[in-house]
Amino acid sequence: MNEAQTRQPMRARRSREPSEPPSGPRPRARRLRLPEQTLARHLLLALVFGVLLFLLSISLGAFDNLRMASAAYFFTALAGLTVLTGLNGQISLGHGALMAVGAYSTALLVSRAGWPLFPTMVAATVITALAGVLVGAAASRLRGPYLAGATLALAVGLPGLADRYPGAFGGENGIDVAPPTPPSSLGATFPLERWEAWIACTGALVVYVLLANLMRGRVGRTFRAIRDDEVAAQLAGLNVARVQILAFVISAACAGLAGASLVVVTQIAAPGAFPLELSLSLLTGIVLGGLGSLAGAVWGALALVFLPQWSTDVAQSFSLSNDVQANLPLALYGLVLIGVVVAAPQGIQGALRGIARLAWPRGRREPSTHQEEGDDAN
């Protein structure tokens, strides 16, 4: 992912030079500045988010910091999935399995090989990206429900490896990982949960910057072109299979990092943490939030963390029989899913955009206009 990311502006520049109009350095200068602006804007936004998250983290207690960390790793996974499904049009019901690859890589490297945490997280991302090459190569031949079926089988099948090879993967009990130790420069009493939240949020911010740039650039454009019309994209000279594999690799890398962050937070990699429900809830997360936009991934991540919490609170506020009490959160979750897709087909982000448009009819446009185009094309 990194390679594609850094190479992309350079290539764009190179490919533009021959078609440059001979007279006029001005348009050229303006054109060249654009990607840098994009990068600067996203870096600036990430910095603002980072500061906000930092302030939030130091003002919250241990439990809320853990929830922050959960939201951060959900965002990491959802951002990757929304690029794959929303931008490139490939459905994946197997992202839980890819998260499992990242999580198990982290657990094995830290607990068995004794690697330090940060190189491990990078390695887990790379390993999952390599797994993404395999899955993506298979996926590039499949369309629609066949891709859904194959990735569903992946989500159900892969955790079976842990049971099959208990020696390597710890079986049902999984692999325990020692909690990360906050650096001593932060003070002896620095809470562990805050450190975990920082790690997960840093990962999420890195993914945000990289993906936001990617979506605005040439790669994002080719993704959208193939989603909207494969044949036209092919006629325009795009190698459809290669682009689809690239999308899967990027998405898998995000899932891998999310899995690594998950292990940092939960300190265990076990098959029970990656059931089919995880993969399904990732898919519901991107649709709930708003397909194809990173802001939508943020809403989706918040929904995945707070919706179960909220529905449990609601359920407990009534005095009900045990069976009803135990199942009410689930029922509310199902109802919210149905309600959102019926009432707000473009997800939370789409609904917010609609409200913003009502409030400022001809006012400022959001920086992410390309996402609107993408949503309309859906």
Added chain:
Amino acid sequence: MSRFIDLTLNGVSNGAIYAAVAIAFVLIWRATRIVNFAQGGLLMVTTFIAFSVEQATGSYWLAFFVALASGLVLGGVVERVLMRRVEGGPPLNAVIATIGLLILLQAAAGMIWGGTPRSFPPAFSIRGYHVGGHTLFFSPFDLFTVIAVLGMAVLLALLFRATDIGLRLRASAFAPEVARLQGVRVGRMLTFGWALAAMTGSLAGLLIAPAVFVGPNNFDPVTVFGFTAAVLGGLDSPVGAVVGGLLLGLSLSYVAGYAGSSLVTLAALAILIAVLMVRPSGLFTSTRARRI
């Protein structure tokens, strides 16, 4: 050798159930281009209804037919009340709606019947046939399972091929606009298609329930394998669903018998990938030119 025969027979009876679930997926895919993830929830609820009727009246066959009828009703209601609102929208939204419905149905079943799985009686004995001093892995109930699913498949084929309403169903699936111009009530046909699919699913639920018990989540594996079978055979082909179901049932039975049951889900993945790499649209889908 006797083990091989046992595994084969076991695979056929399991495969028949996967085939029934696969047919349910195929019917809905053909009619509305939606993968119905709520299938498992629908057949779970109808089997719970059968359980309650059986408990109240003691009659297995009454429960059996009440379950089929309630499947018919439930499927129709789901299409009319929920799916009609998301059809024609972004395709992924329909999928999410069915996932939401699945979660809702599982929660509702947990509220009404509790989370502990209940035992459900088989229609016939589940003691294997004795052949030459050896007890086969194949009981009268397994035989009933195979006959019931094949009978259902034949009836559905007759309905689709030989009746007027079948022609309308096919017309609304293949060319809704043209069908509407010819006076077919396409909306009703879609509702009827969902009803038929849910009924087929409820048959699968009744047949697998004695083995897996009746609980909110107990039908998840059979649903996943049924979907896998449908993808294997090709989502547009009912014949493919039956063949895919039997193929998957047999393969998984051999894998479980010879290599261990922990490999079953991995084997399903491997079979699916192997088949899809050769035939990306399943075994029985005729290759179509891609539309521009």
